[in-house]
Amino acid sequence: MIEVTNVTKTHGQITSADQVSFIAEAGVVTGLLGPNGAGKSSVMRIICDLDRADAGQATVCGRRYREHPIPMRVAGAQFEGSGAHPSRRAIDHLRWIARTNRLSDARVIEVLELVDLQPRDWKRRVREYSLGMQQRLGIASALLGDPQVVIFDEPANGLDPLGIQWLRGLLTGLARDGKTVLLSSHLMSETEMIADRVVLMDRSRVIGEGDVKDLVHAHGSLEKAFFERLELSRQQGSDTGDAR
Numbered sequence: 001m002i003e004v005t006n007v008t009k010t011h012g013q014i015t016s017a018d019q020v021s022f023i024a025e026a027g028v029v030t031g032l033l034g035p036n037g038a039g040k041s042s043v044m045r046i047i048c049d050l051d052r053a054d055a056g057q058a059t060v061c062g063r064r065y066r067e068h069p070i071p072m073r074v075a076g077a078q079f080e081g082s083g084a085h086p087s088r089r090a091i092d093h094l095r096w097i098a099r100t101n102r103l104s105d106a107r108v109i110e111v112l113e114l115v116d117l118q119p120r121d122w123k124r125r126v127r128e129y130s131l132g133m134q135q136r137l138g139i140a141s142a143l144l145g146d147p148q149v150v151i152f153d154e155p156a157n158g159l160d161p162l163g164i165q166w167l168r169g170l171l172t173g174l175a176r177d178g179k180t181v182l183l184s185s186h187l188m189s190e191t192e193m194i195a196d197r198v199v200l201m202d203r204s205r206v207i208g209e210g211d212v213k214d215l216v217h218a219h220g221s222l223e224k225a226f227f228e229r230l231e232l233s234r235q236q237g238s239d240t241g242d243a244r
């Protein structure tokens, strides 16, 4: 489980997270949905201890990410593509991460197969990878430690419709195995396809949340639900003189 409680983060004049609170449960695919600059990556970076919150806290399975003895075995994360150096061979990138985290080379092969990268591509250099292949490699590295919690920042970017379908199968399977799955996206229809539950963000705040099925049932589509909520929230913001 991921628990985010009143997380606030500022960078000088800019607020990237403003009292953000939500829970991502085990066995559920939770989507953090919002437009560019809404604060999704900022919150995910704080969950993974890549950034420190100014106030509030985020825990993964009951503790701060970095307080776990081998964090990678508890939570795996993917930010911006593969995270690999372009000159590295894909398999060597994963082997390096595996060895520094006391994981076996056999697990490297398992995750390469899990993300459906073809054996002929394993030894290719990452710079030769398409965007979609880089996404798959990034997802593979997040899964290396077979963690309870997986966090993917915009995993659908660069994937074609078949790739999106594959991603949905993968994430649904992980949730079915009892894992906590958190993904961010600004893509409404993809999120509607992939997530069970959504946390809606705009201008660094949570503006709503709910089960995707319920929101689609009530509003016709997740996109409509999102924009209705967005309009209301921005209206309330302007009523109170909040310019963000």
Ligand SMILES: Nc1ncnc2c1ncn2[C@@H]1O[C@H](COP(=O)(O)OP(=O)(O)OP(=O)(O)O)[C@@H](O)[C@H]1O
Pocket: 011, 014, 015, 016, 034, 035, 036, 037, 038, 039, 040, 041, 042, 043, 185, 186
């Ligand atoms: N290190 C930083 N320094 C200054 N501003 C930052 C920093 N990190 C994030 N921000 C700002 O915080 C806001 C939220 O950014 P963030 O990347 O979290 O949004 P996002 O929802 O992930 O957007 P996208 O969908 O475009 O990735 C933006 O205005 C961004 O410019």
